Amino acid sequence: MQSDWLFIGLFVLIVALFPGVPILLAGLIGPHKLSLTKSQTYECGLETVGDTWVQFRVQYYIFALTFLVFDVELVFLFPWAVAFGQLTMFGLLSGVIFILILFIELLAAWRKGVLEWA
Amino acid sequence: MNFISDPVAFIADLLAKLLFRIGLSQIQVTVVSEFIGAFLLGVFGFSLVIFTIWLERKLYGRIQDRIGPNRVGPWGIFQTFPDMIKIFTKEYITPVGADKIVYNLAPILSVSAVLLTWAVIPFAPTIVGTDLNVGVIYLMAVGSIGALGIILAGWSSNNKYSLIGAFRAVAQVVSYEVPMILALLIPVLLGQSMGVNSLVYAQKVWFIFLAPVAAFIFFTSCMAETGRAPFDLLEAESEIVAGYQTEYSGLKFGMFYVGEFLHAFTISALVATLFLGGWRGPWAQQVPILGVAWFFMKTFLVYFVVVLIRISMPRLRIDQMLNFNWKFLTPLALVMLIVTAFVEKGFLLISPDLGLTDSALPWVRAGVHLFSNLVVVLITIQILKSHRIKAVRVVAKPRPVAVAPEPPASVIS
Secondary structure, eight states: OHHHHHHHHHHHHHHHHHHHHHHHHHHHHSOOOOOTTTTSOOSTTSOOOSOSSOOOOHHHHHHHHHHHHHHHHHHTHHHHHHTGGGOOHHHHHHHHHHHHHHHHHHHHHHHHTTTOOO | OOTTTOHHHHHHHHHHHHHHHHTOOHHHHHHHHHHHHHHHHHHHHHHHHHHHHHHHHHHHHHHTTSOOSOSSSGGGTTTHHHHHHHHHTOOOOOOTTOOHHHHHHHHHHHHHHHHHHTTSOBSSSSOBSOOOTTHHHHHHHHHHHHHHHHHHHHHHTOOHHHHHHHHHHHHHTTTTHHHHHHHHHHHHHHHTOOOHHHHHHHOSSOHHHHOHHHHHHHHHHHHHHHTOGGGGGGGOHHHHTTGGGTTOOHHHHHHHHHHHHHHHHHHHHHHHHHTSOTTOSTTTTTOHHHHHHHHHHHHHHHHHHHHHHHHHOOOOOHHHHHHIIIIIIHHHHHHHHHHHHHHHHHHHHHHHHHTOOTTTHHHHHHHHHHHHHHHHHHHHHHHHHHHHHHHHHHHTSOOOOOOOOOOOHHHHO
């Protein structure tokens, strides 16, 4: 059990080094001829106007929020699914009611127009 | 444990004995052998990309009636190596005003998030990185890091196109995680375990026969997660240059490329493991090395479908993509979950009274589940049809036409 997580820990380390080290090496090998014109932002060949990090469309944010609600609740369903064989009828129904709450949530968001890309 | 039937376990055993001889303690031996295992798994994942890039380019060429790469090596199989050398010697250009740390972290994150998935995928009954008992949750957790890499890349580049790409990633990659997780719940429910290897053991009948709808939902949402052709809004070259990777050059761009190809192969492996029985096949349990062959056969079959879809489908619009996710896949997955739960529970209650033999039981169970899936599919098609008619009517409304203004009366007379 602990050795499982040891493997994951080592693997995280290795997996971070695998792309990291070649990127560093390529930085050493590659040419360094920087100029101000070259390092300008690429936007249609014209000079950039205004700040990049501006206010953005709220729709993206709303979708992320809807996702968050779903994701947090879905994780609670995993223990229910794993123990499915030992569940009583009450356990089954409470799980299904939980899913139905999710469904109602989705329908509420739908009716409210959150899911429209307007 | 002999060398031909199970080489990996054999070598691992030999190595452990060797390290004991040198005089390492039990813990040190574990750490060293796990390190070597992890390293080899990483190398394997990385070198797989070299092959899949060639395979995909070749398939792409063939389907478009071209030959594809054919110069370096037999059938152009080594084409990736010159490309690698070329991209290795390119200059890094960091745009003015970029957030340096985040900008450099993003390509590393997008590759490592995908590679991390391989830690829990079983290649054979004994050949598996690590058999976590919460493997499915691990898959979910690691899968969402990939989206983070894309968002960081788009945000830090100080480019408006990149930023739009990142926002689209928020809307798309993040949204499609909902039906993916819902579809993932169904194999967990059927196999009653969260360990990936024990889910493979549970597939006496492949889960694609028990839950074809869940397999479809999982496959589609995984396709969307990779951000490739029908769902490549985050890097739509005709709209936003190259999306989140516009400002990247050299190997930093190359790493995004590697990450994308590896992701496509990884989702094929996931579909093969969770729904097509993974390493399951004739004699796989006795001869583990055969399991590897079965596993890769299934994975490449799914990968072929992934590439085929990438080549033949046009890009979706963002509202279509979101509607498809939130108004079709998510409700369908929720309904499917409830139906599967009731059918499974009913079958568990009834099955002792049926007096079935052990060999017939999984097949009867599969038949019941398949039937319930078919009913849901038929109802879904009916609902979709009724909505389709409405949509056509809306489109068919007369549009306002520009009419030349009436000439003033004075001109006529």
